[in-house]
Amino acid sequence: PRPILLTRHGESRDNVRGRIGGDNVLSDTGDIYGKKLANFVEKRLKSERAASIWTSTLQRTIITASPIAGFPKIQWRALDEINAGVCDGMTYEEIKKNMPEEYESRKKDKLRYRYPRGESYLDVIQRLEPVIIELERQRAPVVVISHQAVLRALYAYFADRPLKEIPHIEMPLHTIIEIQMGVTGVQEKRYKLMD
Numbered sequence: 279p280r281p282i283l284l285t286r287h288g289e290s291r292d293n294v295r296g297r298i299g300g301d302n303v304l305s306d307t308g309d310i311y312g313k314k315l316a317n318f319v320e321k322r323l324k325s326e327r328a329a330s331i332w333t334s335t336l337q338r339t340i341i342t343a344s345p346i347a348g349f350p351k352i353q354w355r356a357l358d359e360i361n362a363g364v365c366d367g368m369t370y371e372e373i374k375k376n377m378p379e380e381y382e383s384r385k386k387d388k389l390r391y392r393y394p395r396g397e398s399y400l401d402v403i404q405r406l407e408p409v410i411i412e413l414e415r416q417r418a419p420v421v422v423i424s425h426q427a428v429l430r431a432l433y434a435y436f437a438d439r440p441l442k443e444i445p446h447i448e449m450p451l452h453t454i455i456e457i458q459m460g461v462t463g464v465q466e467k468r469y470k471l472m473d
């Protein structure tokens with residue numbers, strides 16, 4: 279059985295400030311995660327010649343992948359973070375203060391809530407379909423370096439978690455979720471590389 283490794287990018291400068299969306303680079307801590315991840319992947323997939331690394335088109339995932347040597351890297355727009363539309367670049371506090379109705383509607387139904395000029399979780403789940411089809415077809419291991427909302431949706435698909443839970447699944451930074459699909463079902467391991 280071949281593993282799928284899911285991870286968020288290393289901590290970004292926007293993560294540190296609590297800003298959502300954007301296309302920022304990593305913090306120093308995030309850069310360290312990139313190195314640790316490379317070390318882990320190079321060891322874990324040492325003899326897996328056909329393995330590949332999939333990122334989004336956003337800098338923070340591409341930079342996280344950059345220290346990994348020896349495997350092809352593919353960028354998918356479908357792996358980009360949920361588009362927060364008019365709220366892109368804001369903190370949750372700013373949204374609550376400046377757009378209280380938006381904040382409340384999202385809180386009430388996070389799965390269906392669509393940011394003005396942006397996306398909902400349901401939109402993200404839909405655009406992930408081609409990625410899932412391609413992941414299912416792969417015979418070799420894949421490392422997916424993406425973002426919180428997108429990874430919640432991908433993880434829920436493989437772990438068979440109900441739709442309504444997706445926006446609330448815990449998806450910590452600096453942690454690798456390894457999924458193995460075997461005949462008896464799906465097995466999961468977690469590796470926390472940093473605090």
Ligand code: F6P
Pocket residue numbers: 293296297298299300359360362425426427445
């Ligand atoms: O804060 C990091 C982040 O990836 C944002 O870019 C994104 O809007 C958010 O997480 C998604 O999480 P939630 O749906 O819980 O707001």
